[in-house]
Amino acid sequence: MKVALRDDDTSYFTSPDELERVYAGIWDRVPVCLAVVPFAIGYEQRGIPRQHWHSGESFPLECNAALVGFLRKLIAARRVTIALHGCTHEDFVDGYEFQAAPDPDDRIRRGRAYLESLLGCRITVFVPPHNALSKRGLDAVAAAGLNVLGSFLSFRPSLRSWDGRTAANWLAIRRYRKTTRRSRQDHMVFPHVLRYDRHAEFGCHSLVPGTTLDSLTRGFVEAQGAGGDFCLATHYWEIDSTLASVLHAFLDFAARQPDVRFVSAEQLFA
Numbered sequence: 001m002k003v004a005l006r007d008d009d010t011s012y013f014t015s016p017d018e019l020e021r022v023y024a025g026i027w028d029r030v031p032v033c034l035a036v037v038p039f040a041i042g043y044e045q046r047g048i049p050r051q052h053w054h055s056g057e058s059f060p061l062e063c064n065a066a067l068v069g070f071l072r073k074l075i076a077a078r079r080v081t082i083a084l085h086g087c088t089h090e091d092f093v094d095g096y097e098f099q100a101a102p103d104p105d106d107r108i109r110r111g112r113a114y115l116e117s118l119l120g121c122r123i124t125v126f127v128p129p130h131n132a133l134s135k136r137g138l139d140a141v142a143a144a145g146l147n148v149l150g151s152f153l154s155f156r157p158s159l160r161s162w163d164g165r166t167a168a169n170w171l172a173i174r175r176y177r178k179t180t181r182r183s184r185q186d187h188m189v190f191p192h193v194l195r196y197d198r199h200a201e202f203g204c205h206s207l208v209p210g211t212t213l214d215s216l217t218r219g220f221v222e223a224q225g226a227g228g229d230f231c232l233a234t235h236y237w238e239i240d241s242t243l244a245s246v247l248h249a250f251l252d253f254a255a256r257q258p259d260v261r262f263v264s265a266e267q268l269f270a
């Protein structure tokens, strides 16, 4: 069973200390997939200084030289991998970036090329800002051949273009929902990679305020029973001492399970 860890929102606004505070002692056990914003524009979020919440100003990652140097070292040491987390992560009046931006294809092209050259890494995974993707946003991600790591598994047929594998995936999800006795409204994280013609998708379990060790281990045991894999997704700026102890206890729990292998998020799709 593969177990991976994802952390969102590293951007110009992130200091190396904030990542170090949460992941020192973790990233030598489990590589952390940092979902990075290349050209951050502020929005209302605790990790972003209030004066930038509505400024509309775009901050390229390279303007935070200390962070760039830190990330390069982490990548070289295989402590982190880098995923693309939108292009600016800005909120539009009528939706989140990959629901409402008029140019999702260009944003992916620009953001990916920028991060790959600035950080000297290869990017194969896309994490949608706010976990939100319109049909057009998903088409852009699929056209770029990036795999999607979400914290959801919305399978509304209206929200995706259908390809040769969509019907089989839809049936697999329906079957899983039935086997686990869930209604369409019940929360569900499908524990297997869903492969489409040009990309693949995998849903993560969230570690957010209120998440308990018990709920994570239950999700883990369900995925394990289904022969699936597990990815935990969080935000460094939200990790207080309570969440930190849940995170450490969960990783200890996972490490004790037979046949568990901690992998990078990219390897979930291998």
Ligand SMILES: [Zn+2]
Binding pocket: 008, 009, 085, 089, 128, 129, 130
């Ligand atoms: Zn985000």
